[in-house]
Amino acid sequence: QKEVEQNSGPLSVPEGAIxxxxxxxxxxxxxxxxxxxxxxxxxxxxxMSIYSNGDKEDGRFTAQLNKASQYVSLLxxxxxxxxxxxxxxxxxxxxxxxxxxxxxxxxxxxxxx
Amino acid sequence: GAVVSQHPSRxxxxxxxxxxxxxxSLDFQATTMFWYRQFPKQSLMLMATSNEGSKATYEQGVExxxxxxxxxxxxxxxxxxxxxxPEDSSFYICSAVPVPGQGTDTQYFGPGTRLTVL
Numbered sequence: 132q133k134e135v136e137q138n139s140g141p142l143s144v145p146e147g148a149i150x151x152x153x154x155x156x157x158x159x160x161x162x163x164x165x166x167x168x169x170x171x172x173x174x175x176x177x178x179m180s181i182y183s184n185g186d187k188e189d190g191r192f193t194a195q196l197n198k199a200s201q202y203v204s205l206l207x208x209x210x211x212x213x214x215x216x217x218x219x220x221x222x223x224x225x226x227x228x229x230x231x232x233x234x235x236x237x238x239x240x241x242x243x244x
Numbered sequence: 245g246a247v248v249s250q251h252p253s254r255x256x257x258x259x260x261x262x263x264x265x266x267x268x269s270l271d272f273q274a275t276t277m278f279w280y281r282q283f284p285k286q287s288l289m290l291m292a293t294s295n296e297g298s299k300a301t302y303e304q305g306v307e308x309x310x311x312x313x314x315x316x317x318x319x320x321x322x323x324x325x326x327x328x329x330p331e332d333s334s335f336y337i338c339s340a341v342p343v344p345g346q347g348t349d350t351q352y353f354g355p356g357t358r359l360t361v362l
Contacts, residue, residue: 232278232290236286
């Protein structure tokens, strides 16, 4: 059973601060990792994807992957109230040629104005 | 680009009735689409993998006779919840992966369908 663990939160940060979201996983063969943002009542939207160890930056977002330690994190710089949402970590199982994603339960982020 | 639509966005039905949910990839073709279910304050759980022209693959614990999936074309998959009961009330979300050459190798999610069974 592949598991993806996230702290449910809520993680509360003041506007302009850095929000740090963490995710650990148990399956060593997972190859692709994703961060999705989900607003209440809406479907997930892709924020970042990362495939190799190290950092990947895109605007205010930085994803960090450490396969040896089996964790992936998302940093949000200059947090805005509009960033308040649930952030889902997901990994690609790559089972039998499928691309099914396994999701964590999500971390709820609250950015205080 | 890479837009996935779902219809209806919200449906309320009586217990015992069947409900069909459509998932369409609007600007790309997808040989594989996925159906997820999300209960309140929980994560997305994969229900089944829908493959164009073949039978769907269901996850353990998902009744294939209750959740009928038809992937009739490269742009349309349907999920029919048969004899729905209140415990089937949930947020149903589909996703699609473009065929090689039509987009990035990423799942694109539909907006979801909120099903409420009375």
